[in-house]
Amino acid sequence: MNRPIHVALIGYGFAGRVFHAPIIQNVPGLRLVTVASSKPEKVKSDWPDLWVSESIEEVINHSELDLVVIATPNATHFDLARRALQAGKHVVVDKPFTILASEARALASLAAERGKVLSVYQNRRWDGDFLTLRKLVLQGVLGEVVYLESHFDRYRPEVQNRWRDQAGPGSGLWYDLGPHLADQALELFGMPQAVYADIAQQRYQAQAPDYFHVLLRYPRLRVVLHASALVPGGSPRFVVHGTEASFASRGLDGQEALLKQGLRPGQEGWSPALSEGWLYRPDQAAEPVPMEPGDYRRFYEGVRDAIRQEGPNPVPPEQAVRLMEVLEAAIESANEHREIPLGVNG
Incomplete structure (x- = not known):
């Protein structure tokens, strides 16, 4: 992949605004392209050049996006990560990975089946x-x-x-x-x-x-x-x-x-x-x-390298599963x- 990895951030509450957007934008090789948020004016005030969407479905299925970062309330993590993996995207999920260990195991299996990087933001x-x-x-x-x-x-x-x-x-x-x-x-x-x-x-x-x-x-x-x-x-x-x-x-x-x-x-x-x-x-x-x-940039540097097949996943699914257990x-x-x-x- 010669161009930067195009990243979509879903959720712009405390985690998305403080721990994800500014870190992603300061890692060479990653480009934050869009944020999906129900409060687009909040995103635009911080990042006026970003495309902001109120439709999660639009973002997950956009063909130009490579990596979906999920920074939404904890109870939504499993469903959003599953949908993003099914859409062929690499996925980062803010901690906790899921609510149940069974959900964590299901996502790990799906990522392996689809050949996608799935990681958890244990910053x-x-x-x-x-x-x-x-x-x-x-x-x-x-x-x-x-x-x-x-x-x-x-x-x-x-x-x-x-x-x-x-x-x-x-x-x-x-x-x-x-x-x-x-x-x-x-x-x-x-x-x-x-x-x-x-x-x-x-x-x-x-x-x-x-x-x-x-x-x-x-x-x-x-x-x-x-x-x-x-x-x-x-x-x-x-x-x-x-x-x-x-x-x-x-x-x-x-x-x-x-x-x-x-x-x-x-x-x-x-x-x-x-x-x-x-x-x-x-x-x-x-x-x-x-x-x-x-x-904290070292996490996203690791995700970048894993997507490019140049290094290990910094927080691989098997580690996320054992934590959920x-x-x-x-x-x-x-x-x-x-x-x-x-x-x-x-």
Whole structure:
């Protein structure tokens, strides 16, 4: 493919506006051609040169488009991805991939049958703090990791009038932040033996889960995934203990904050703040850890290369399926108040 890959973005809410459009437009070899949105004036104010359509069907079936990116409410992901694959398009789906693991497996099969790239936007694999942690683990700096605590806490006491906070399939914090935290754990350690989850509504007038505390059990390792909307003072992002050292980090990758401000990668002023990290060794003072720079463009660079058959899919369907199996098992665990085995790792 000599020309740029022509991209259609479906959905221009928070995810489409902040995490997809500005990243796509700043990856060489990709060209955002159109956005399908029910609010075309909003798109035009940000991207006056784009073709904007209110018809998803028109966009999915357009012959000049190569890649369809789905950034719509979670409950619509399966149907839209299925329709785009059937129309012969490569597809990126914002997390969570689907609502059910069975839907994830069906899409993976369809993509393989049609010979199309299907990927899931797990952008927080390219957060600087996670890249730093991954480097420490792979280099063996911590020894054997026996405990990891991954927090994504916020203070949002008021329930917003948006679909993520309303009752319904795919809403709530576990489907919002859970895919990030669980995906990072699976990237580092693979599938756990079992999952135990506590998922709750804690805010006044909450209609969807706004708290989760999930334990992933491995043979020796224990991974805790935690998020809450009622944490005024914040908490460490990562706390990791190994047989030789511990690592802790605080603060979030600065890319999201700049994207919310309307800045785009490579523009003047694009300098994301780095998290702070420390390494703790026995009987030694804490050492500051140089943090890796994050870069969400690397996901779409990987998608570009996969479409061109020049590199691997950055988040292949089989990884997306296993993540959905963990997310689904956690919901089953919370509903039944018991540990759910996953039948792996012995």
